[in-house]
Amino acid sequence: MWQGKGTLILPAYGPCPSRTDMDKASRIKRLKFRAWHRGTREADYMIGCFFDRYGTEWDEAGLLWFEKLLDEEDVDIIGWALGSLAVPPEYAGAQMDAFCKLDFVDIPR
Secondary structure (H helix, E strand, O other): OEOOOOOEOOOOOOOOOOOOOOOHHHHHHHHHHHHHOOOOHHHHHHHHHHHHHHHHHOOHHHHHHHHHHHOOOHHHHHHHHHOOOOOOOOOOOHHHHHHHHOOOOOOOO
16 A cells, blocks of 8 residues: 555565464365466366365375475476376375376366
């Protein structure tokens, strides 16, 4: 908001809540949005459908794993899922195994 000549007053917002400070419902909503708004339809379906299928079952460690995964580039995530790129050790495990099956992708026709 402008006040006077050349003075910009910004509202005082608190610091952004950390991922672990949000309540679980807010985190789930945020993760769902991020999973379905990646930038390409292929990534949206692959990552979004994975979240829709498994997201509500994850414990804290699972949510942290997925949040970290969403920070990665789509081409890397897709490469890991398709097997054209090696999965980094920090993502290897049961969640990545489920992701690589791709049996959760439901593309409307």
